[in-house]
Amino acid sequence: MTTVRTLVACAVKKGWGMFQLDVNNAFLHRDLHEEVYMKVPQGLEIPNPGLVCKLNKSLYGLKQASRQWYAKLTEALSFRGYTHSHYDHSLFYRKAGPLVVFVAVYVDDVILTGTDTTEIVQLKVYLDDTFKIKDLGRLHYFLGLEILDTTEGVLISQRKFVLDLLREYDCFNYAPLSSPLDPTVKLRAKEGPPLSDPTFYRKLIGKLNFLTNTRLDIAFSVQQLNQFMQDPRAPHLQAAYHFLRYLKKDPTLGVHLSMDPDCTVQAFCDSDWASCPDSRRSVSGYLVLLGNSPISWKSKKQETVSLSSAEAEYRSLRKVVGELTWLHRLLTELTVPISSPIAVYCDSQSAIYIARNPVFHERTKHIEVDCHFVRNKLQEGLISLHHVSTSDQLADILTKALTGVKHSVILHKLAVKSSPPT
Structure with missing residues (x-):
């Protein structure tokens, strides 16, 4: 995610167009380099019930699936003249003098950006001929991240994800709070009665982990709640609901990348x-x-x-x-x-x-x-x-629970903003 944010930030500052693609049935394009067999699918009539199927191509659900798809995509992009980055193998680039194109890949979701618009168009045609892709136009929704153009750059948020989360845990009737965690409360591992259903807590914290990709204001709080996944207790769940009430205050908050x-x-x-x-x-x-x-x-x-x-x-x-x-x-x-x-x-x-x-x-x-x-x-x-000075330390929000006033002061200094009304 750091690579995605960095790539988008660079593209915004340089004025590059950003486009997204989706590969149709990505895992079905891969070749297998070993013998893999599977049970006969239900409904397929065969003369001998003891037979199995030998796979010639990859299928969804195989352990080899992701690696084989990456190898197939790398081969196709290399043939086109692209090199994978030495610092993140999900990033590919092609440079020809002053012209450059970058390709960021996460499984079957692809971001295209760069200065060579002609090459971007030709690359879309090439990938469609090779894999069959869906051209989704300008970058607007990638891996659950909503990319919204503003007058000063782009805002990356997870507004829909937050609203769905609040709806799932029935938090719309609660009053909002101004800080993610209560700064006067120190959570302990063995304090309070154990939860009757610990998976409820684990599922919630797992979703909150995903939210930290665009919300640096909650990174510390999620890290704290993560400490109790093995044996969650009532005070931990209470703190998690306190956290949800903070999200309710402004579900549209996100990180702003300036132009x-x-x-x-x-x-x-x-x-x-x-x-x-x-x-x-x-x-x-x-x-x-x-x-x-x-x-x-x-x-x-x-x-x-x-x-x-x-x-x-x-x-x-x-x-x-x-x-x-x-x-x-x-x-x-x-x-x-x-x-x-x-x-x-x-x-x-x-x-x-x-x-x-x-x-x-x-x-x-x-x-x-x-x-x-x-x-x-x-x-x-x-x-x-x-x-x-400690008062100007922006990383303070990542190390401790702050009062609502101090939390808001640091957010104003950072580029954490709300989505404009639609």
Whole structure:
């Protein structure tokens, strides 16, 4: 999804047209490179009831299905002169001087964009001759993401998905709330009575996971609710309904990708030290902006216990630097001029001092690998570290539950907007 958001953001900034295709019966186009047999389908009369069918082509439901379809599509695009990206194999491109075309693929859904409109038209004809496709016109709905053109760019939201979710869980009669989680409540793993039907909770959280693709404002809350999937309890379900009431406040919220030609990349990272009351592990969060358009974000509990707040901040710093290393290469492949170093904003002076200090000592030897990685990228000129006050730390929304006022303040600073009325 980060690749899709980045591709759309680049296309909007460069003024490229974006188109979408759907491959008819994609899994039926693949060739099998091994012998696969299946039971005789119901209704097919055969002389010997002990016979089975040998497949010459792939079918839906085979374990080999996705891989074989990808191999078939790659072969077809390669024949046309396309190369798959080294940084995301679902992305293909063809460059001929100043002309470039990008193809993003997710199973049988395809996005086409680039500067060479003639090649885009010819590629549609070629794919239709090869696989039989459905030309869906301009990009407007992809993998459940609604792409809406605005006067200043595009808004990617999941409005229909949110409304269906609220309808399914009967939340339209509840009053809306201004924050996803109650900041005064700390959820614990073994607190409260177990749910009689844990699958109800798991199904809800699974759907909320999908919603984080366009809603960075809920990433922390969903990460928190995910911690209790194994043994959900009544307080966890109550918090999930609190979350749904927040979604009811504005179901049309989404991430806005601006057409402003500014392609400056900047990142914010933060952590909440020892925030988990059960394991005392910290939560890391980072946010990457292309101009003023959010393209990558994550909220995640750290793998190990940090011994200090500086160590927790430094682990968060290492995560965002790893993401920037990949994004820098991807954006270069997307012909986006990246000015180095990339500014990384952190609200911990201690973490910044550790990154700049070439000497290891007793207090940092257990995170030496993290230190080496960040320092190398600092010395290579990929990143530059800057201190930012806590009040201006945009990644704060990814590490802790905030009050409704502070939550709204950060959203106003970010490009998280509502869909205009239709």
